[in-house]
Amino acid sequence: MERNNQGFIRLEMILGFILVLSLLGLVTPLYLQHRHKVNYSQLIEIVSDYKAGVILCYQTTHSLKDCDGGQNGVPPNILNGSSIQWLLVSKGIIYLFPKNINAFTTLGDYLILTPNPQAQSQTLSWTFSGAALRKAYVHN
Numbered sequence: 822m823e824r825n826n827q828g829f830i831r832l833e834m835i836l837g838f839i840l841v842l843s844l845l846g847l848v849t850p851l852y853l854q855h856r857h858k859v860n861y862s863q864l865i866e867i868v869s870d871y872k873a874g875v876i877l878c879y880q881t882t883h884s885l886k887d888c889d890g891g892q893n894g895v896p897p898n899i900l901n902g903s904s905i906q907w908l909l910v911s912k913g914i915i916y917l918f919p920k921n922i923n924a925f926t927t928l929g930d931y932l933i934l935t936p937n938p939q940a941q942s943q944t945l946s947w948t949f950s951g952a953a954l955r956k957a958y959v960h961n
Contacts, residue, residue: 853924854957860923861930861958864904868917868934870896875913875936876945883943885913885936913945917953928952932959 874895878888890898890910899908906927907918915934919925932953936945949959 857924857956858958860925861919861953864917864919864932865959867899867905867908868915868932871908871910871915872934872947875910875915879913879936879938879945880943885938888913888936930956930958 871890875885875888877894878892879885882888882893887893888895888910889912890896890908895910898910899905902908902920904920904922905917906920907916909916913936917932917934918927919930921927930952932949932951935948935950937948938945949961953959954961
């Protein structure tokens, strides 16, 4: 007596297909979040020059009120750059607004870096705020 195993093979294929789709459904959001963090880290590298400029300005002037973009060692503000819509520095506070590329939105993925003077050591610590912090692209 011959057995027909065609139904069993189809059932295995369907279950295998469902398993693969389920795994893709779990892995895809994690991959996309990782890509966003990697892309945002490239923006943070640009911001590091501005942080260094604000620190230099603070150590030179002993105040943050004159630490604006393009003054006292702070690099000039960026308006409509290649990956940055705006990068502005005012009184030492750095405002980063990415362009609407790499799945970022200008207002949905902004970052504000606020310097906090450390009186004893003449250095600055930084506090992050904005949508990028809420989306875990950066951490305080």
